[in-house]
Amino acid sequence: MELLSARHGDAVVLSPRGRIDHASAETFKTALGPHLAQAGPGRALVLDLGAVDYIASVGLRVLVLASRQVRAQGGTIVVAALAPLVREIFEISKFTLVFPCFATVADALADLAARPQPGAGTR
Amino acid sequence: MLIRFWGTRGSLPAPLGTAGLRRKLSRALRGAVGRQLDTEEAIERYVAEELDFATSHTFGGNTACVQIDVGGPEHVLCDLGSGARELGLAAMSRYRPGVSQVFHVFLSHLHWDHIQGFPFFVPAYIPGNRIRIYGCHDGLEAGFRRQHGGPSFPVDFSQLPSSIEFVRLGPGEAYEIAGLQVTARRQFHSGDSYAYRFERDGKAVVYSTDSEHKLDDPASARAFADFFRDADLVIFDAMYSLADAFSIKEDWGHSSNVVGVELCQMAGVRHLCLFHHEPAYDDEKLTAIWRETERLEELTRGERPLRITAAYDGLELRV
Numbered sequence: 001m002e003l004l005s006a007r008h009g010d011a012v013v014l015s016p017r018g019r020i021d022h023a024s025a026e027t028f029k030t031a032l033g034p035h036l037a038q039a040g041p042g043r044a045l046v047l048d049l050g051a052v053d054y055i056a057s058v059g060l061r062v063l064v065l066a067s068r069q070v071r072a073q074g075g076t077i078v079v080a081a082l083a084p085l086v087r088e089i090f091e092i093s094k095f096t097l098v099f100p101c102f103a104t105v106a107d108a109l110a111d112l113a114a115r116p117q118p119g120a121g122t123r
Numbered sequence: 124m125l126i127r128f129w130g131t132r133g134s135l136p137a138p139l140g141t142a143g144l145r146r147k148l149s150r151a152l153r154g155a156v157g158r159q160l161d162t163e164e165a166i167e168r169y170v171a172e173e174l175d176f177a178t179s180h181t182f183g184g185n186t187a188c189v190q191i192d193v194g195g196p197e198h199v200l201c202d203l204g205s206g207a208r209e210l211g212l213a214a215m216s217r218y219r220p221g222v223s224q225v226f227h228v229f230l231s232h233l234h235w236d237h238i239q240g241f242p243f244f245v246p247a248y249i250p251g252n253r254i255r256i257y258g259c260h261d262g263l264e265a266g267f268r269r270q271h272g273g274p275s276f277p278v279d280f281s282q283l284p285s286s287i288e289f290v291r292l293g294p295g296e297a298y299e300i301a302g303l304q305v306t307a308r309r310q311f312h313s314g315d316s317y318a319y320r321f322e323r324d325g326k327a328v329v330y331s332t333d334s335e336h337k338l339d340d341p342a343s344a345r346a347f348a349d350f351f352r353d354a355d356l357v358i359f360d361a362m363y364s365l366a367d368a369f370s371i372k373e374d375w376g377h378s379s380n381v382v383g384v385e386l387c388q389m390a391g392v393r394h395l396c397l398f399h400h401e402p403a404y405d406d407e408k409l410t411a412i413w414r415e416t417e418r419l420e421e422l423t424r425g426e427r428p429l430r431i432t433a434a435y436d437g438l439e440l441r442v
Contacts, residue, residue: 022338022341022344025339054423056338056385057338057365057379057381057382057385058338058339060365060366060369061338061339061369062339064369064370085422088418088419088422089381089419089422091415092380092381092415092416092418092419093364093365093366093379093381094364094365094366094367095365095366097366098366098370099366
């Protein structure tokens with residue numbers, strides 16, 4: 001499981017490639033680990049799923065656990081650029097109702113940039 | 124084997140109300156506008172062939188009760204939810220008075236929605252009938268006695284004139300009962316539940332309800348795939364969406380359609396039947412889940428297609 005990363009201001013875009021299934025979900029989880037640890041207050045992770053061909057329930061479970069950890073740390077995690085098949089799996093599993101999904105990485109970054117930063121407007 | 128579904132809801136009976144019925148009538152009448160429905164045959168054909176499932180059917184509201192019809196006055200049942208009432212009446216009307224009937228009941232667990240039909244199970248009130256209730260739980264008999272008597276019910280269990288026996292099974296052991304080879308397996312559910320695999324003449328049916336599957340535990344996933352292996356039919360708890368099962372309803376002890384498809388594909392199952400429907404879902408919502416599950420199977424199909432059905436009260440499947 002290849003996981004590319006790129007920084008965009010306070011956001012990091014993570015781009016896994018290939019299938020996230022029963023054979024690769026644990027590797028995906030391990031690869032995500034260091035990035036999750038750094039996603040504290042004011043930091044955001046964008047999971048660019050454009051190069052993911054398929055995601056099984058175990059892969060979606062990794063996303064749930066990642067979201068839980070990042071939110072507990074005060075950070076933000078979203079997904080973007082879902083390929084058509086993965087988009088359908090998100091819809092069928094109702095993940096579109098519980099996970100912020102954006103059509104493109106640019107849309108996700110724009111939305112994150114427009115959000116108020118923690119502590120902004122306070123003394 | 125003929126599998127007959129008498130109750131398919133989870134948790135609580137959920138009858139179709141007037142609002143739901145009116146929606147169906149309105150849709151059916153709107154669809155009839157401009158059609159030449161002036162004969163009985165034309166009307167029947169319109170209802171059977173033109174209306175969508177959510178309009179022409181209801182999933183029904185009874186809680187879990189499934190029959191494996193092995194023929195003759197010997198019956199094999201899974202669970203005794205509220206669907207057991209209608210099953211009991213049908214069994215009594217099928218055979219003339221005086222014919223003693225035997226009911227072999229395999230109990231997934233003792234939660235109320237799986238035993239609540241028994242106080243209204245007419246065969247239990249007929250002398251000469253024999254009811255054998257099989258399960259893997261301690262306190263099987265106590266669970267039945269507790270609901271069958273004051274203050275919950277006017278007739279005490281001890282007053283039932285039929286012969287009622289409780290038979291403790293061991294998970295993983297193979298038993299020959301009513302011409303079927305039966306094996307039980309423990310499942311993740313509050314207080315545990317048990318799945319049953321029934322085999323006869325090279326055919327296999329698995330009844331697996333009230334079970335939360337943790338597929339990120341490879342050993343558990345493999346064990347259930349082995350239990351389901353090459354089954355002709357798996358009746359599967361698909362009560363929640365995957366998102367709910369992973370979030371607000373985690374550890375509530377139920378599964379999803381997505382996990383059902385994955386497990387059945389791993390196991391080479393031929394037919395997945397979605398079961399233990401959420402009582403809050405109406406016929407439109409359950410039909411949508413059924414269609415989405417078919418689509419998921421199509422998207423992820425391997426070498427062997429997996430047929431998808433959503434169980435409804437009155438459904439019959441032959442394997």
